[in-house]
Amino acid sequence: MTDEPSPAERALYLAAVRSGGRLIPEDLTPADRPAVAALVARGLLTPTATGWTAANPRVRGDRLGHELRTRALGLLLHAERLPGVLGPLVHAYDAARHPGGAGPGDGSALGPGALGPGAVYPGPGSVGEAADARRRISELISECREEVLAAQPGPRPLEGLRMALPQDLSLLRRGCSMRTVYQPVTLSDPAVLSQIALRTECGAQVRVLAEPYERVLIFDRAVAVVPADADRGRAAFLTDPSTVAYLVAQFERDWARATPAGRHLDPPPPTTVRIGRLLARGLTQRAVATRLGLSERTVAAHISRLRDRYGAQTLFHLGWQLRGERHD
Known part of the structure; x- marks a missing residue:
């Protein structure tokens, strides 16, 4: 089944909407049955005791879009790692072509510069364990000169927010901007809310988005930090301009759809x-x-x-x- 509804499925869904959002078996012909089954499978029709109810297509679109963006991000991460994986092979190939001399790969084939922006090597472009990732993120915050963009799905650990507060306030006081998108579940903890308020009082901007999205931190639109694996145990630091630009565009899309946090506080x-x-x-x-x-x-x-x-x-x-x- 493709990602998009067929013409027959679209027509049947629109008929359900025009009928007050409901379909009953008496409204259908035998030829409609495959379209009904497909719409149910897509989550666009919900079975009820008397028939079917039209579901919100935005929810389906958001979930599918989230899945596709996650898949795309996985491909981008793979592309980031590939030069580092092939680096030793490139070095061996160049050494064989230029024995005893300084060939194209000699001296620099394994160095960070040869791997290009965002490639896999210690520092930006590498995948590190949790402690190394936290240390590198702390360095990026200290080095930041213009803005930090953060998409933070799920509950936020209170202790982590407390530990990061002095550095976040220092960033804001030196004139950098900080924009963060949270999910509504984050605002259910009063202690977490108080931490967020300490930042907003110094100029941080916070919005809330009740949709699925991926975690990302972006520093000065030059370095992006994303989870490197499904269990979020490691982080990838990306510096390739096209990759970072893609992640910035995704953040701006989510920011535009999010609502100001103040509407969720009381x-x-x-x-x-x-x-x-x-x-x-x-x-x-x-x-x-x-x-x-x-x-x-x-x-x-x-x-x-x-x-x-x-x-x-x-x-x-x-x-x-x-x-x-x-x-x-």
Whole structure:
């Protein structure tokens, strides 16, 4: 199955949306069955007791986009490592072609300069263990002159934030900018929030994105640090300009879609939370009002507060934002 829905699947999904977001077996012909099965497999239709409900396509698109970007980043990391892996072979080849003399690979074939920007060698372009990675990141923060960009998914360790605070504040006080994207789960810990506030008071900017994204640190748009393996036990330091530019573009995309952290700091009332959970499950405003025994006007007021909180322009966008937060 390809990544994109077929024309028949698109037509059936649009028919479901026009029918209030629902399909029932009586609406279908035998020829529609393969398209229904494909839409369910893609996560665009959700089976219910009476038929199927149209799911938010943005959620599917975000997840698929995340998978593709992760795959692309893996290929970039492989490309970064390849010159270092082949370095000894290049050296042997050049030595064989130029025996006893200074050939193209002699003296520099194994040196950092010969491997090119972002290649694998000690320092930027290398893969190091956790302690080495932390030490190198600390050096990069000290050397930073313009900006730090950080995408930090998942919960943030409080102790790590406390240890990094003096260096982060020093960076901000010398005029560097710091922009960080967190997921909503980060803001559920008051102690972590206090650490974030200490940085924002000195000029750091923080936004929250209820979507999946990869961890990355970018220093002066020249060096990017990303996880080097699936368990995040090691870090890769990338300096190839095209690779760093790609990661900067991904960060800017996420930053533009994120909402200011201030909208997430004060917890909403319990009724608002319940309404948000029902919206995230795909219920309409009227269905939410019926389920909770509230008037539609009351539900609309709560939804308005939620839309302001998440920067959502439409109810559809709000449901997508809430669904992303619900799965963090």
